[in-house]
Amino acid sequence: MKRILIKNGYVVTVNGERDVFERGAVAIEGQRITGVYSKENTPTGEFDEIIDASGCLVIPGLINLHQHPWYSMFKGIADGLLLEDWISDLVFPLVRHLSGDAMRLSGYQCAIEMLATGTTTSFNHSVSVSDEAIVKASVESQAEVGIRQFFGKELRCRNSRFLDHPLSLDESLAAAEEEIRRWDGKQNGLIRMGMVIEANAHWTSSGMSTEELVIRGTELARKLNVRISSHIAAGTFSTEKGFLKHLRETGRTDVRYLMQLGVLDKQWMLIHGIHCTELDLEHMAHVGAGLVYTPTSEAMRGGGIAPAANALRAGVATALGTDGAMVDYTNDMLEQVKACVLFQHQRHLNPTRMPFERALEMATINGASVLGVADELGSIEAGKLADIAVFDMRGPQVGSLQRPLSAFLGAGKGTDAKYVVVNGEIVYRDGEFTKFRDRKEVLRSVEQLAAEIIAKAGLASRLDVNWLERCPPLPSARASA
Known part of the structure; x- marks a missing residue:
């Protein structure tokens, strides 16, 4: 079974004690989490992949x-x-x-x-x-x-x-x-x-x-x-x-x-x-x-x-x-x-x-x-399924991390996701999907099919763009024009 270590991250476990590790680590073997560690206790054994999560928030998926x-x-x-x-x-x-x-x-x-x-x-x-x-x-x-x-x-x-x-x-x-x-x-x-x-x-x-x-x-x-x-x-x-x-x-x-x-x-x-x-x-x-x-x-x-x-x-x-x-x-x-x-x-x-x-x-x-699956999902704990999201907190929109969790949840975006793990497998890595390579083709097909369905449903007028009809000039704007 593949062994993965995520280390040096700001690990928010959401476990029963709500433990947070500022430079923590999460070990994964196969589909499950095998351990959650502080920096001092981070394991040094052999892993198939090590993810350096420095500057990143590590939370349950x-x-x-x-x-x-x-x-x-x-x-x-x-x-x-x-x-x-x-x-x-x-x-x-x-x-x-x-x-x-x-x-x-x-x-x-x-x-x-x-x-x-x-x-x-x-x-x-x-x-x-x-x-x-x-x-x-x-x-x-x-x-x-x-x-x-x-x-x-x-x-x-x-x-x-x-x-x-x-x-x-x-x-x-x-x-x-x-x-x-x-x-x-x-x-x-x-x-x-x-x-x-x-x-x-x-x-x-x-x-x-x-x-x-x-x-x-x-x-x-x-x-x-x-x-x-x-x-x-x-x-x-x-x-x-x-x-x-x-x-x-x-x-x-x-x-x-x-x-x-x-x-x-x-x-x-x-x-x-x-x-x-x-x-x-x-x-x-x-x-x-x-x-x-x-x-x-x-x-x-x-x-x-x-x-x-x-x-x-x-x-x-x-x-x-x-x-x-x-x-x-x-x-x-x-x-x-x-x-x-x-x-x-x-x-x-x-x-x-x-x-x-x-x-x-x-x-x-x-x-x-x-x-009804809290025994398997929802927190980062040994024994649970390894569903984990790693977000880059160093984007310019986040800025200074005095209280990292509040700063990121208030200013970060979902698109700051850097790694996403499901069932112990890295399925998203630095903008790429590891199991699915047809993203652009899917989007092209969706746009074409959606337009056809909208037309069949008699809703083509919903696609019209008429700015002034939707947003007529305000009284003050008319007065100054």
Whole structure:
């Protein structure tokens, strides 16, 4: 087995004691970490490769707990849309034209962007109808690049209000179980599986999710011991559509709905949660459900700021995600770490509510805990899988490192990633992907295919650039012209 030593780095372990080693070292053998050391105790034995991490931050690989990889094909076309309009005007038209090729290419593109910014694990929350070929294209492409992915197989079915789905509930449950059993643990553990059971106002009010589907889907997830991802409590406070309309009509929040059905437990990862009440958070903490905060996504759609700091205070396991790059155009988890700090301070008008250290926990060990894999991922400890990100902290935008972690998380970028290790293998090194050589060809293919899909969806006008129409001259500018 290959032995690797990372030495002389600023090692932030995020272990139980939150140990930090200023010129520390990490030893790797095969897929796992074998030791973490201070400078004085750095081993001197034989290694197949030694990485000198001087001037670098060494942290657990970042965990992105909410991702829609195919969104990466459509960056830049969603300006100016509220969430509800974004769903109806963009997602629904585009999803009808997605193919296996689109899923494979976007899987490549999204994986290389995440790896190149220090993310080693993501949860792919499927929002399209995925058959066997689509699942295969989605999971194999990312594993080929070398990133770890949990694929959330969506559960939907034909019913009296949703007649277009090809499968009954029994058939959908059987198909989901088959895909989960087929892929979970494959590719040396890089492919893991989960489920997507939508239980929020948008889905239940449209008839695309039903009580029976939620209940029986939860039973299957418990049987297979996989996590369930569900969007909840997001959207604008419009009284005509979305979350608030549903709340006024039913008198129940999304969390309360799951509690009434008796299904909410630690299997559930609830995404966004912008409008979660304090009682919702208490319910989630009581049953062990996790919350996934996507700060830049929620800001881009004008949806609000989720109560992440309050969730942590209530005892809710709270993690971070990006949400997919058709929402806010980024898959950079370091942006989420910084935005988490900024937005929570702004929400509470209190600069102590979200320390950088806490936000980094959300992007590492908390993510692993919400996924149920904290015994394997999320921190740099002997015995855990070697998923590690090494960032160059000597870029001019970072400058003086008086407190390296805060300085880098506040001023650094995901693109400062220098080395990324997944499963003990260096998969990204100084701007190059060691397992995937077709980055430029993938980008060319994605741009071509995305343009074709946008045209088929009738969305070509979203590509028009009319500066003055989007930004009319301001009154003061007219007066001085």
